[in-house]
Amino acid sequence: KQEVTQIPAALSVPEGENLVLNCSFTDSAIYNLQWFRQDPGKGLTSLLLIQSSQREQTSGRLNASLDKSSGRSTLYIAASQPGDSATYLCAVRLSYGQNFVFGPGTRLSVLP
Amino acid sequence: GAVVSQHPSWVICKSGTSVKIECRSLDFQATTMFWYRQFPKQSLMLMATSNEGSKATYEQGVEKDKFLINHASLTLSTLTVTSAHPEDSSFYICSATGGYNEQFFGPGTRLTVL
Numbered sequence: 001k002q003e004v005t006q007i008p009a010a011l012s013v014p015e016g017e018n019l020v021l022n023c024s025f026t027d028s029a030i031y032n033l034q035w036f037r038q039d040p041g042k043g044l045t046s047l048l049l050i051q052s053s054q055r056e057q058t059s060g061r062l063n064a065s066l067d068k069s070s071g072r073s074t075l076y077i078a079a080s081q082p083g084d085s086a087t088y089l090c091a092v093r094l095s096y097g098q099n100f101v102f103g104p105g106t107r108l109s110v111l112p
Numbered sequence: 113g114a115v116v117s118q119h120p121s122w123v124i125c126k127s128g129t130s131v132k133i134e135c136r137s138l139d140f141q142a143t144t145m146f147w148y149r150q151f152p153k154q155s156l157m158l159m160a161t162s163n164e165g166s167k168a169t170y171e172q173g174v175e176k177d178k179f180l181i182n183h184a185s186l187t188l189s190t191l192t193v194t195s196a197h198p199e200d201s202s203f204y205i206c207s208a209t210g211g212y213n214e215q216f217f218g219p220g221t222r223l224t225v226l
Contacts, residue, residue: 034214043205043219089155097209099146102155 002027004103006090012109013080021075021106023090028071031096035064035075036089038105044089048075080110114140116208118218125196126226133191133221135206141186142208146215147179150203162189186210196225 007022023033032051036044048057048064050073056065063076077084087107091100115138125131135145144163148156160181162168168181180192189208193200205220 036217041203041222044217046214046217049214091156093215097144099148099158099161100156100207100215102148102157104155 002030002092002094002101004090004092004101006088006103006106008106009104010107010109012111014111015080015082017080017110018076018078019080019108021077021088021090021108023073023075023103025071025073025092025101027094028068029094030068031093031098033064033066033073033090033092034100035062035073036091038087038089040087047088077108080108082110082112084108084110114138114208114210114214114216116142116206116216116218118204118206118221120221121219122222122224124224124226127197128195130192130194131196131223133193133204133206133223135189135191135208135218137187137208137210137216140208140210140216142189142210143186144209145183145189146207147181147189147191148205148207150205150220156205159191193223196223198225201225 003026005024034049035047050066061078066073087105089105090103117136119134147159150156159174160168160170162181162183170176183189206218207215209215
C-alpha cells in the first residue's frame with residue numbers, strides 16, 4: 001500500500017528565504033506526482049505535476065524534483081513571500097486513472 | 113486547465129438529515145470521479161471511486177449505505193450523506209479525470225452537521 005510522508009510538518013521562515021519541502025513515498029512505481037497548495041478552509045491549487053519519466057518541473061519561483069528510485073520529491077521555493085503561507089501537499093498516483101494518495105502536508109508560514 | 117465545480121460550497125444541516133453534494137466537470141467529460149474527505153488539520157483521504165454508469169468502489173471503512181454516490185452522466189457525480197451525524201462534518205472534495213494525465217479538483221464542500 002502506497003504511503004506518502006512529508007517533512008517537515010510545519011515550517012516558519014522569514015520573508016526572502018529559500019526553502020525546501022520534502023516528500024517521500026513507499027512504492028516507487030508511480031505514474032506521476034503532484035504538488036498542491038491549500039489555503040485554510042479552501043480547496044486545492046495545483047502547483048506542479050511531474051510525470052514518472054521526468055526529473056523536475058519549474059514554475060516561477062517553484063521547482064519540484066522527482067527521484068523515483070529513492071521514492072523522493074522536493075519542492076523548492078525561492079525568495080519566499082508572506083503570500084506563500086499555506087499548507088503544501090504532495091500526492092502520488094500509481095497508474096493512469098487511479099486516485100491520488102496524499103501526504104499529510106507541510107504547513108508553511110512566511111513572516112514579513 | 114479543465115474546471116470542476118462543486119455545489120454547495122458549504123452546508124449546515126441538522127443531525128439525521130441527508131445532504132447531497134454535486135461535482136460537475138464543466139468543460140470535459142469525466143469518465144472517473146473521485147471523492148475525498150478531509151478532517152480538520154488532516155490530509156485528504158479517498159472515500160470512493162466513481163465511474164460513469166457503474167457502481168462506485170468504496171475504500172475500506174467507508175460505509176456505502178451512508179455515503180451514496182451516483183455518477184449517472186459524464187459530467188456529474190453526486191455524493192449523498194444519509195442520516196448525517198456530527199462526526200460526518202468534514203471538507204468533501206471531488207476530482208475528475210477523463211483521458212488526461214492530470215486530475216482536476218473541485219473547490220470542496222464544507223459540511224457541518226449540528
